[in-house]
Amino acid sequence: MRDEENYGDLARLFADEDAALDAAPFTANVMKDIRRQAMLRRLTVGAFGFAGAVIALLQLPDLLSAFVGVDHTVTSALALARTEISQAAASNPMWLAIILGAALSMAAVSMTERT
Amino acid sequence: MRSDPDLAHAAAKGSEAAFAELVRRHQARVRGMARRLTGSDAQGDDIAQMTFLAAWQKIGTYAGGTFSAWICTICWREFLQWRRRQKIEIEFDETAEIIPFDRSANETETKMDLARALESLTEAQRVCVVLCVAAGLSHREAAEATGWPLGTVKSHVLRGVAQLRTCLASADVA
Numbered sequence: 001m002r003d004e005e006n007y008g009d010l011a012r013l014f015a016d017e018d019a020a021l022d023a024a025p026f027t028a029n030v031m032k033d034i035r036r037q038a039m040l041r042r043l044t045v046g047a048f049g050f051a052g053a054v055i056a057l058l059q060l061p062d063l064l065s066a067f068v069g070v071d072h073t074v075t076s077a078l079a080l081a082r083t084e085i086s087q088a089a090a091s092n093p094m095w096l097a098i099i100l101g102a103a104l105s106m107a108a109v110s111m112t113e114r115t
Numbered sequence: 116m117r118s119d120p121d122l123a124h125a126a127a128k129g130s131e132a133a134f135a136e137l138v139r140r141h142q143a144r145v146r147g148m149a150r151r152l153t154g155s156d157a158q159g160d161d162i163a164q165m166t167f168l169a170a171w172q173k174i175g176t177y178a179g180g181t182f183s184a185w186i187c188t189i190c191w192r193e194f195l196q197w198r199r200r201q202k203i204e205i206e207f208d209e210t211a212e213i214i215p216f217d218r219s220a221n222e223t224e225t226k227m228d229l230a231r232a233l234e235s236l237t238e239a240q241r242v243c244v245v246l247c248v249a250a251g252l253s254h255r256e257a258a259e260a261t262g263w264p265l266g267t268v269k270s271h272v273l274r275g276v277a278q279l280r281t282c283l284a285s286a287d288v289a
Binding site for chain 1: 131134135138139142143144146147160163164167168171229247248249251272276279280
């Protein structure tokens with residue numbers, strides 16, 4: 001016999017006492033507190049997020065100007081490379097074969113590489 | 116009717132309605148336990164409320180099993196934190212003295228026999244009787260919740276129950 005079965009009568013006395021407690025107001029209070037905590041958390045996260053967005057927005061002009069600079073650098077580098085390739089190919093067609101081989105190798109590696 | 120683990124699972128996904136149902140189902144047990152541990156209805160309800168708030172935060176850690184044991188364990192920890200704030204340690208050895216609740220005369224007059232009988236127990240006996248007899252935890256669950264040895268819990272329950280019966284019987288005679 002389990003030890004717990006020796007005090008079933010007392011357990012029922014306690015359970016009867018507990019059953020008299022009104023569940024509705026207590027449950028409502030707990031849920032109100034939970035919602036209040038959730039609201040507070042949302043407000044905190046929202047406030048920090050908003051502050052972060054404002055800071056990011058203030059930095060946007062600098063970011064865009066830097067991006068325009070990078071964009072310009074890349075574009076001019078590509079144009080220069082095209083010119084240099086044309087010049088190299090004109091002086092020696094073997095450069096074209098070397099570039100083609102390198103491009104094919106890179107394509108093969110990138111296609112077989114797992115991400 | 117949905118089972119406690121089902122409701123806990125839904126609550127872990129953010130369902131406030133599921134958690135409200137769990138609160139409604141278990142509030143009596145938890146409030147009763149906290150009230151008997153503190154000896155005060157108001158402080159007991161405060162601890163019970165903190166218990167359910169903590170349970171909402173930790174509901175994702177509920178890994179099945181008896182929900183009542185899980186929630187009562189949280190209640191016990193909340194009670195211990197409350198005790199620490201009051202800088203009171205609980206002795207669980209056999210020689211621990213009887214520490215009566217500090218109640219006003221008015222409260223004492225209106226108190227039921229059961230509560231009076233609980234007051235006659237040592238602190239450790241009272242804790243074990245509240246956890247095992249009133250809250251319905253098994254001896255093992257109570258031992259895990261309190262961190263006390265299983266044999267100690269069994270011994271306190273046995274003595275506490277005997278003492279309760281004696282007190283209730285003498286109250287009936289009177």
